[in-house]
Amino acid sequence: MPEYTVLTLIGIVAVVVWELAWARTGIFSSARYWLTMAIVFFFQIWVDGWLTKLSAPIVMYEPTEFSGIRFPWDIPIEDFGFGFAMITFTIICWIKFGHREAR
Template identity: 65%
Template sequence: MLDSEPFLGVGEYTLLTVLAVVAVVVLELAWLRTGVFRTAQYWITMAIVFAFQVAVDGWLTKLDNPIVIYNERQMTGLRLPWDIPVEDFGFGFAMVTFAILLWRHRLDQGSSAPESTAARRSRQTVPRGRPRSTPFPEPTAPEQPAPKPEEARTRP
């Protein structure tokens, strides 16, 4: 949709940005529930991301000599600061937040995650009761040398 008409009076870039932001927020609040929105760490991270986004995006989208040119019909036209389309901030929020949510969710699964099929299979026994071999067997203690047989005692 390179030069399509706005959908319901809303530009494609604006619509997709709003959908991405809503989807990420709903993903966190309704399903993942990692709690990142309640941490100062997350908001400090986002402030750092937005600071770099302003510097880079401002340079790329400046109206007097743009490197990236947007189709004005596909966005709101609201640009701040330094001619940055407001949709870029929503898209950046959604993209970075999505990555953080997936990472945090994966870390949180660590010890409470259900056991994988491969892990269950490695514990199962084969017929005759022998344990299955695993790609990384647990280390065993080195074998102790066998005791030397006592020399036969002779009776005097």
């Protein structure tokens, strides 16, 4: 299996397991979290689509290192999994370690 695909899947699973088994911030049941992810993915589609378009790519991927599935337009599907893992991990860390409410 291609390296980028494997690492993306590991990242997704690791973040979800970390949230559900240890951090337990409750973000997966939060409408604010899912709205945040919708906004992130909306902008990711526009920016990533422009960067990876096959007609004039700015960022190119080694074909043997990802699944080859591109959706929508020419975006490697792994980019969405990577984005999910990165943003979710950051939000979990912010809630768990960085964000302290005024008392």
